[in-house]
Amino acid sequence: NAGVTQTPKFRVLKTGQSMTLLCAQDMNHEYMYWYRQDPGMGLRLIHYSVGEGTTAKGEVPDGYNVSRLKKQNFLLGLESAAPSQTSVYFCASTMGNRGRDTEAFFGQGTRLTVV
């Protein structure tokens, strides 16, 4: 049981380039989330999904897009990367019930640097 897997683990982008981060979970979880973590700060929610085909904005959605075409996958896209998007990105999933009774399971993180 792999849990939550993020691809890639590291990436360096030039300003203006685009890329997609993939999050895959094999626990049949309904809810999936993308967070970013910056030095001295906790996790900030970028976008989340409460089920296949649905997405919603989190706290810091600007500059990012997401898609949840399959229940097990949640993609985070950067259309035109900016240095301010240099961060560590974490994906997480929860079973359901609006994330209340069950904890979130996190991926191992993606370290993205935009130069």
Next chain:
Amino acid sequence: ILNVEQSPQSLHVQEGDSTNFTCSFPSSNFYALHWYRWETAKSPEALFVMTLNGDEKKKGRISATLNTKEGYSYLYIKGSQPEDSATYLCAFIPAGKSTFGDGTTLTVKP
């Protein structure tokens, strides 16, 4: 943006000391509060999921309490060990959309 505050920001204790930290959150529209342990270079891992006012949870030497009416939760570590060194995050869950605090970083010196 919901205001979830954790204090202190960092804590240095000696092995064997007991310690506690606080998570403060909005007292209205409460749904759930989660505690996570986050070791350097790893992913956050869940410690406790708390949903009811007055909840008390325990896992080994670590325990947590919840007061939803006044909007706070305490995390206690009894007899700290070096392996307890980590950042402890709380997450306020108002119906599916989580807000994390900035965490309390605990360093336990041997």
